[in-house]
Amino acid sequence: MPDIWIKQLTKRFGAVTAVDGLTLEIGHGEFVTLLGPSGCGKTTTLRCLAGLEEPDAGEIFFGKRCVFSAQRGVFVPPGGRGIGLVFQNYALWPHMTVFHNVAFGLRKKKLPRAEIRRRVMEILNLLGLQGYENRFPSELSGGQQQRVALARMIVTEPEILLFDEPLSNLDAKLRMTLRAELKRLHAEIGATTVYVTHDQVEALTLSTRIAVMNLGIVQQVGSPAEVYHHPANLFVAEFMGNPSTNLLRTRVLDPGPPTRVALEADPTVTLVLEGGKIEGDAEEVIVNVRPEDVEISASPMEGGIAAGLSAVLPTGSECVTYLRLREGEYEIVSKGPEEMHLYLEPNQRVWIRFKRGNVFDEESGTLLFSFGFKVPGGKG
Amino acid sequence: MRNPVFRSLRRVLRRPEKLWGLALILGLILFVVIPVSYMAVHSFVFDSWGPRYVRGVQPGQWTLFYWDRVLIGKLSRSIFWEPFSHSLAIAISMSAMAIPLGALFAWLVVRTDIPLKGFFNAVLIVPYILPSWTIGLAWLTLFKAERFGGQPGLIHSLFGIDPPTWLSYGLLPIVISLGAHYIPYTFILLRGALASVDARLEESAEILGARRLEILRKITFPLVLPALGSAFVLTFGKGLGEFACQAFLGLPIRYYTMSTRVYSAFEHRQHSQGYVLTLILILMTAFTVLANQKLVGARKKFTTISGKGARRKPVKLGPWRLPATLLLLGFALAFVFAPIGLIAWETFMKYEGQYSLTNLTLHYWVGKGDPMLADGQPGIFRSSFILGAIKNSVLLAGTTALLSGVIGILLGYAVVRTRGSWLSRAIEFLSFTPYMIPGIAFGGIYLSIFARKWGPLPALYGTFALLVLTCVAKYLPYSSGSGISAMHQIDPSLEEAAEIQGEGWLGRFRKVILPLAKGGFLSAFLLTFITTMRVLDLIVLLVTPKTRTMTSIIFRYQQQGYTQHAYGIMLLIVVITLVGHYLVRRLGGRIQF
Numbered sequence: 027m028p029d030i031w032i033k034q035l036t037k038r039f040g041a042v043t044a045v046d047g048l049t050l051e052i053g054h055g056e057f058v059t060l061l062g063p064s065g066c067g068k069t070t071t072l073r074c075l076a077g078l079e080e081p082d083a084g085e086i087f088f089g090k091r092c093v094f095s096a097q098r099g100v101f102v103p104p105g106g107r108g109i110g111l112v113f114q115n116y117a118l119w120p121h122m123t124v125f126h127n128v129a130f131g132l133r134k135k136k137l138p139r140a141e142i143r144r145r146v147m148e149i150l151n152l153l154g155l156q157g158y159e160n161r162f163p164s165e166l167s168g169g170q171q172q173r174v175a176l177a178r179m180i181v182t183e184p185e186i187l188l189f190d191e192p193l194s195n196l197d198a199k200l201r202m203t204l205r206a207e208l209k210r211l212h213a214e215i216g217a218t219t220v221y222v223t224h225d226q227v228e229a230l231t232l233s234t235r236i237a238v239m240n241l242g243i244v245q246q247v248g249s250p251a252e253v254y255h256h257p258a259n260l261f262v263a264e265f266m267g268n269p270s271t272n273l274l275r276t277r278v279l280d281p282g283p284p285t286r287v288a289l290e291a292d293p294t295v296t297l298v299l300e301g302g303k304i305e306g307d308a309e310e311v312i313v314n315v316r317p318e319d320v321e322i323s324a325s326p327m328e329g330g331i332a333a334g335l336s337a338v339l340p341t342g343s344e345c346v347t348y349l350r351l352r353e354g355e356y357e358i359v360s361k362g363p364e365e366m367h368l369y370l371e372p373n374q375r376v377w378i379r380f381k382r383g384n385v386f387d388e389e390s391g392t393l394l395f396s397f398g399f400k401v402p403g404g405k406g
Numbered sequence: 407m408r409n410p411v412f413r414s415l416r417r418v419l420r421r422p423e424k425l426w427g428l429a430l431i432l433g434l435i436l437f438v439v440i441p442v443s444y445m446a447v448h449s450f451v452f453d454s455w456g457p458r459y460v461r462g463v464q465p466g467q468w469t470l471f472y473w474d475r476v477l478i479g480k481l482s483r484s485i486f487w488e489p490f491s492h493s494l495a496i497a498i499s500m501s502a503m504a505i506p507l508g509a510l511f512a513w514l515v516v517r518t519d520i521p522l523k524g525f526f527n528a529v530l531i532v533p534y535i536l537p538s539w540t541i542g543l544a545w546l547t548l549f550k551a552e553r554f555g556g557q558p559g560l561i562h563s564l565f566g567i568d569p570p571t572w573l574s575y576g577l578l579p580i581v582i583s584l585g586a587h588y589i590p591y592t593f594i595l596l597r598g599a600l601a602s603v604d605a606r607l608e609e610s611a612e613i614l615g616a617r618r619l620e621i622l623r624k625i626t627f628p629l630v631l632p633a634l635g636s637a638f639v640l641t642f643g644k645g646l647g648e649f650a651c652q653a654f655l656g657l658p659i660r661y662y663t664m665s666t667r668v669y670s671a672f673e674h675r676q677h678s679q680g681y682v683l684t685l686i687l688i689l690m691t692a693f694t695v696l697a698n699q700k701l702v703g704a705r706k707k708f709t710t711i712s713g714k715g716a717r718r719k720p721v722k723l724g725p726w727r728l729p730a731t732l733l734l735l736g737f738a739l740a741f742v743f744a745p746i747g748l749i750a751w752e753t754f755m756k757y758e759g760q761y762s763l764t765n766l767t768l769h770y771w772v773g774k775g776d777p778m779l780a781d782g783q784p785g786i787f788r789s790s791f792i793l794g795a796i797k798n799s800v801l802l803a804g805t806t807a808l809l810s811g812v813i814g815i816l817l818g819y820a821v822v823r824t825r826g827s828w829l830s831r832a833i834e835f836l837s838f839t840p841y842m843i844p845g846i847a848f849g850g851i852y853l854s855i856f857a858r859k860w861g862p863l864p865a866l867y868g869t870f871a872l873l874v875l876t877c878v879a880k881y882l883p884y885s886s887g888s889g890i891s892a893m894h895q896i897d898p899s900l901e902e903a904a905e906i907q908g909e910g911w912l913g914r915f916r917k918v919i920l921p922l923a924k925g926g927f928l929s930a931f932l933l934t935f936i937t938t939m940r941v942l943d944l945i946v947l948l949v950t951p952k953t954r955t956m957t958s959i960i961f962r963y964q965q966q967g968y969t970q971h972a973y974g975i976m977l978l979i980v981v982i983t984l985v986g987h988y989l990v991r992r993l994g995g996r997i998q999f
Binding site for chain 2: 076078080099101103104105106109110111113114115117118119120121130131134178182
């Protein structure tokens, strides 16, 4: 029995369908991230889970309990769902102190005063907020406000935690710290968590599973490694990864195995892709290689493709390199450790090789197979 | 639960903003849309006076008679065309006085090294806080002429000459009093516009070698031009609709304007003729409001490029510093301190017009009544008639402010939470329409409609409720404005965070919305309070001896020649408005336009 079960969930705003027949099962204690660009329906899905929006169709179960069903006319209001929610802007009540913000839900439950005090202080201690209980939200830093929002959410011990882009208003450094803290907190409490973000790094670091969404539809559900290395379709492949991933249009020479394809930009370049075969009669496929899977060598190597170097962008810990196939008509991005790339000079001739990647059907955009190294449990 | 009616009912109760919205729309239709349309329709219908003008017609019969009488007929010249030209002359002249001076004052205070900035910032807006007729009344104490009855003014008693009529009454005094009243209006608008011009825009010109005047002409002026245009259009519109000053300084010599014509039409129960005049007046002011919205739209485009520049160094006035300071001090003296002083002095004069120490008395404040003075009327604090009026005024202002505040918050809530829907737009538009209707016209409409039984409402003429209703309806644009801006400050997630914790709508409203809207509510309350305390045009047609207010008895007393009493009550209103405004400022509120 999954802890959260979303069935055929649909939510429309006027003519716009924000969530379109979404189905998703989330197991007990899981940390699932809804990831996608803005307007993909991830926040709407979360708000439907919270009960802040009433969906137009579908069903939502929390454990065995149905909290929403369009067919049966069930709608449990947010207060009755046993959930906690952290908003993007924290939504701390500015006219209440930290203590009163956190105690709000406990008071609603009519607990004795001493019990409320004890539990609030305990939570504030857990989050390193001791001594701040009499401050107003405006007297706290962004990170502290975020922790108060967390405290307010978990103090009532909800079974399900919901997060709506909680870290997007913080600066990069603080985001790192709080990410670690969230992970620690999740390990400690073990509550089932649904987390909405558009930041793929956040999703990859925090989640047990990621659901990538676009246009109100779940594109792929899987572990972070699966979603990253074996994207189910071109949208997921393009959305994950930074700098943007390499997508090479190719013509099929031999469906394999081993598969042989020729670059459309330069038919003299053929690639041998080992690990699967092209089923059906696809004539054109797209080969997707992540920048970090592009090997560069200053000297010719076996199976290497000749390329020109157009720009080298060191970032400190690593180095991004832009390469040109066939005199600037075809650009490939590569990323690697700084020391490997720094000695390269612009306009130098280099040889590149693809360590691993994915092959997509050009028409449908779905994954055909992955070549090279594979993540355990991955498809392909 | 399966029942769809049930479901939507539950949905509405959980998020009742749509419910409030619909209720408000209903109210707005009842109290704004229907009265205005009723008036428009009935300007084509014979009223009870009809049979006296045209033989054989019945009241209620359709006709073009009134439009013909007002616009074309033999009397149209005195009924409409003369008042119309007077109104235009007043509005144009007072704008011509108020706009340049207000703009100059704003520039001096915001941009130059003029001394006493804090003082000027506070004092230069006082004429606008006071009732528009304060300066007009003070004018009379100076320039009243003996031949118009009553006692002569200060000029006469000092120099023994009777001032000419054009100096005592009519166009010139009205223009100067209203012009001075509206100078702060431009001052406030321009002050804001000048302060928001990005200093870097001017500094860039300076770096490129432009001189001071050139920068002012080529950069600053074009940037604040929309604000200036907006000030002109709004001042012009207000000049058209202004009533009290035009009544005090125009009626004694039968110098009629559109608004005083509307007043006398309704006062003499010539309703249909009043409707025609009112409609024309509304069309004139509505036109100015719409013109302003075009300008404000343009201004918004400009302000998007503004930002915080480096601290600007003030323009050095050099040899002009002293004359400029004297100009501002002179204005403050002539239009703030002198009027209040003259009005106060007047109340201590035993015999009007005799400016000597032996003539001073407290009789008109605390006297028991002397048959030789003011027909034996007791002093202000001993007269049950005046005390009753004070009580009525405070009660009216308090009730109006409270109701406006509550409606404003609900309106703001409904508008902001349903943002983007037709409901939101309809409420915002409808609650703004009373802004386009001058107070005297609004009072006239309500007089003719609510005097009788009206739908579910009983006949309200002569009741206190009618005054409250009129004021609340007329001030809707302000209350909805402050309600909407208060609600914009409250992110919906604050309410949702409480909803997650199981709080129902009432609890959310009480624990989250109200505490957060409190500050805005309080300053809106005070502003509506002082606005209602000093209102005359809106209620002058609606009051009866029982529901008299301070302003309405000033109007009566001034006509009947009980000058000291009238000025004494005026002084009380001045004090109340100034204190109220001071409190608003302390609360961080803004002046209402």
